[in-house]
Amino acid sequence: MLFGKLLPREGNFFELFNKHGEAMVAGSRSFQSLLQNYGDTYLREKYAAEVDAAEHAADKVTAEVNRLLHKTFITPIDREQIHGLINAMDDVLDLFQDVSETLALYDVRSITEEVLRLGDLAAKCGERVAHAVSLLGKLSDHSVAEATVKTCEEIDRLESDADRVMRSAMSRLFREEQDMRELIKLKAIYEMLESITDKCEDVANLIEGIVLENS
Template sequence: MLFGKLLPRDGNFFEMFNAHGQAIVSGARAFQAMIQNYNDPILREKYAAEVDGAEHAADKITAEVNRLLHKTFITPIDREQIHTLINSMDDILDLLQDTSETLSLYDVRVITEEVVRLGDISAKCCERVAHAVSLLSQLSKSSVAEATIKTCEEIDRLESDADRVMRSAMSKLFREQPDIRELIKLKAIYEQLESISDKCEDVANVIEGIVLENS
């Protein structure tokens, strides 16, 4: 009995999930602001730095979750689910940072309407991810479990929206862009932006599995 009391239990996984979710939202909103203010070099650099800051903060949380997994005897949900969830969440911010850096490295001069739309969808997806994650600690309540599934379904719909926007953007790009270099640049940006919503959907799928097993 004493041995059981001495073993670490639960940890603060849900708090760290929430903190990571907030970092994702911060990074997504900073990325969105960077796109919206792209023509202002000072603001562009400011918001790009905020994306980097959110990504670094999330990396620390991810490392702490993985460290805590090795120290905690009894976890609130399955260990593999914890590992998959936190690393899938981290992939979202990695992509946000990668896309921010690609815009700079490729010297993209003009932000198209499609980039703005995909950025907006990405931000909405990230906000829904953070909301779904915030509900995980209360899955024993049937109403919360239902709300979590509903949020995951919203993420799925947003991902489908991003697919449609990207297909339309690609069609327009290949029909109307005469400069091959600009075409290659924008194609890469569109694909990266669409991948952000894909990663959000991956997180939603993990969360749906957690709900089904723990509610």
């Protein structure tokens, strides 16, 4: 009995989730600004640096959550759910950074309307994920649990929108693009952008599972 009392309980997992969510929002918005100002080299590099900074900040939070899991005896939600959620969230920001870096590595000089639309949907998904995560500490309130599920449903709809934009973008790309190098570059960028919304949907599914088990 004494042993159990001496072991750490709960931990500040929800605070860390929120901190990671803040980094995700910052990274999402900086990525969106990068695409919107892509023609300005200075601004492009500035926002790319901000995406990197957000990703690095999120990595530190992820490491802290995983460290805390090893030190905490009783967690507020299932340990596997905590581990799965924080790592899935981290994957989202990793993908934002990957696209930002790929645009530079592939020397993409200009972007298409479809890239802008997919980037906008990806950024919105990232923000909705952060919002859903911010509600997890209050799931005992039925109205909050319902709001969390509704936010997850919004993420699902955004992911479906991204699928439609992706299919249309690919169709247009293969019909109209004559330069094979540009076709290969844009195809990779489209796929990476769509994968961000896929990963956000994965996070939403994890959150819905947490809601079902803890509300």
